[in-house]
Amino acid sequence: MPIISVENLVRKFGKITAVDGISFEVEENTIFGFLGPNGAGKTTTINILCTLLAPTSGSASLNGHDCYRESAEVRKAIGIVFQDSSLDKDLTARENLMFHAYLYNVGKFERRQRVEDALRFAGLEDRADDLIKKFSGGMKRRLEVARGLIHRPKVLFLDEPTLGLDPQSRAGLWEFITELPVKHQVTIFMTTHYMEEAEVCDSIAIIDRGKIIASGSPQQLKKTIGGDVIYLKTADNKKAVMELKRLFDGAVSEKDGEIFLSALRGEVCIPKIIRELGDSVLSVRMQRPTLNDVFLKLTGKEIRDESAAAGDDIKEAVRSYRRRHDRG
């Protein structure tokens, strides 16, 4: 039986439909990724699942209990790291954890032990008695994750856990998160808009404007792309798109002055493209499929514009190809 199941869930705020009839299930002790751009409805869905918000229609249940009607039961089974910090900045790390332990009625004998464990888990033993005010973003995030586990929840919600962290802290936090299902027998429900982070998930649902537009494992989703993606810039994109469409029948689009098309074996296609378009090609790069491409294909826009750095090697290869070609 799935630990979370959501059916035809709808949530409206006045005229805005933040969540528009979504359905999905999450299996126990897996990592589930809920992906989507800003304003897609991720946080709204989490708020309904964790009993803070009533659904407009449809239903959501967690651990066999309805999230709206049996909120007391659901609350016992969940831990949450909210998108915005929910630590008390005027208390110390240890006091925040103690507060949590009392609030969840953790027994007298376990309380102290679990708080110490959580501090160690977050790597904050030596800062335990400092006020939260003095903590860095990464330290606060780690502390919040550790706090969310103190009462041994069955599901841990992480709403953009790595937002605003530097790459090093992000990597560290992921290492920490991916260990959880095995170490603590907990199901992770996380949202992010860093698509590359979602590679660690066992299953994924992609949400855009309140609707789930794709779901499956990262591998399954990437397969739907059908191979590599080639990006190119040309002197005359309109003309190039037409020619490429003829060459590859279909699947060619343009965005931000860059043409992209998918090809099963990119490295074979590139020489073909360049032969066809000749001198008008300004640059070419290729990418192995990522979840970002899945998103791009489904919506025609990038979830975040951060894919530029990849594919530099290919650009360099094309440049040297052109140099040789021009001379010859």
Added chain:
Amino acid sequence: MIEANAVYVIVAREFKKFVREKSRLISTIARPLVWLFMVGGGMSRLVPAGGGVSYMQFIFPGILGMTILFSSIFSSISIIWDKEFGFMKEILVAPISRFSIVIGKAMSGMTISTIQALIILAFFPLLGLKIGMANFIGIILVSALLSFSLAAFGIVLASFYDSYESFSVIMNFIVMPMFFLSGAMYPVKLMPAILQVCAKINPLTYGVDALKNLIFPFEKGAMSPDFPLLFDVSIITISALIFVLIAGRAFERKG
């Protein structure tokens, strides 16, 4: 259903923060003393003693009421801060009833206000009044009851406001009028009729009056208490219950 662990930890948190925040403690104690000795001291020369009570002695119950009013409301208004800074969510997703949260917050206000009232009470001997042990204990009990009621009222206010800009609105348009229309500065029976109506729907009036009953029980003149002690205590108790119920409902509602 009320969970003792939740009430305890909510009060403990508030208490810890109160002890840490020295400036808040100093200002909440300094304000009533300034009023007592500057306003009371000055006005005593202008206002003749009514019966056996000087004006400075007359306003002492009102000053205690002021201390309780400000610190109770301030304590509950911190809910707005908790909402703004996200901590409220940590409390709201916990498996505890909304009533526990309201009771916890009201008891936080009660604890902190009663401590401050006790500190102000330490200046009692300087006023040249004498009371017995029973009345002294009565003052503490009434202070605690009044603090609880006003803190619950503060929670009701806080549930209607979402941002801390509303703090000054609450202070200027609700808290200050409540103070002036409570019989703290002048007896209710000497107010114009319309203000008497306002005073009579003001819960603080009965708190201040109960304290007057306990501090100068035998006074009969113009400055005597306006209502019987038992009546005062009943009204405060009833208002506390009403505020707790409204606050509980306000917390229960989901967006």
